[in-house]
Amino acid sequence: MTDLTASTADPSLVNRLVVQGQYEATGNPSVVLSTLLGSCVATCISDPLAGVGGMNHFLLAGGDGSGTDNERYGSYAMEVLINALLKLGARKSRLQAKLFGGATMAGRMGRIGEANCRFATAYLETEKIPLVASSLGGQRARRVRYVPVTGQAQLLFVADTFPTISPADRGASAQGEVDLF
Numbered sequence: 001m002t003d004l005t006a007s008t009a010d011p012s013l014v015n016r017l018v019v020q021g022q023y024e025a026t027g028n029p030s031v032v033l034s035t036l037l038g039s040c041v042a043t044c045i046s047d048p049l050a051g052v053g054g055m056n057h058f059l060l061a062g063g064d065g066s067g068t069d070n071e072r073y074g075s076y077a078m079e080v081l082i083n084a085l086l087k088l089g090a091r092k093s094r095l096q097a098k099l100f101g102g103a104t105m106a107g108r109m110g111r112i113g114e115a116n117c118r119f120a121t122a123y124l125e126t127e128k129i130p131l132v133a134s135s136l137g138g139q140r141a142r143r144v145r146y147v148p149v150t151g152q153a154q155l156l157f158v159a160d161t162f163p164t165i166s167p168a169d170r171g172a173s174a175q176g177e178v179d180l181f
Helices: 074-087 112-128 167-174
Strands: 014-017 023-026 031-037 043-047 052-058 096-101 129-136 141-147 152-157
Touching: 014 141, 023 031, 023 074, 031 043, 043 074, 043 112, 043 129, 043 141, 052 074, 074 112, 096 112, 096 141, 096 152, 112 129
Parallel strands: 014 031, 096 129
Antiparallel strands: 023 052, 031 141, 043 052, 043 096, 141 152
């Protein structure tokens, strides 16, 4: 993945978090979208020529569409993201996608991640939107940062354990230092 470390250190950039059931589309070059994924999938789609892009984050591959929580489902998330990009000037024939997430998480999540991965790749194939990069499956959570107008993405696998923080470390953080993960 492309390294965004230098880019995101720019104080003029606006970092926006896309959480479960949300999407965001923009043509603003100052916006960086980010999300944290387990079994969920995030689709990052851009039109590099129009300079617009966006991200969605869905929980489940599909539902019956009869409830008020449609934003949880992949089909809804894909449709609203693509429609928002088209309204910003994207052309469907130029869209490019990147997929992230779909891990098999321990516990009650079972095979949700697998189903989400299958849904997302099949959806893009059906809609003839090229999948130019992906990191799907496995058993680890992911943090994704995405620059919509360029299509650049950064992926970080989340550690399975948390570091131990000593009292001296707590004091340093209280003095204004920030640890980035």
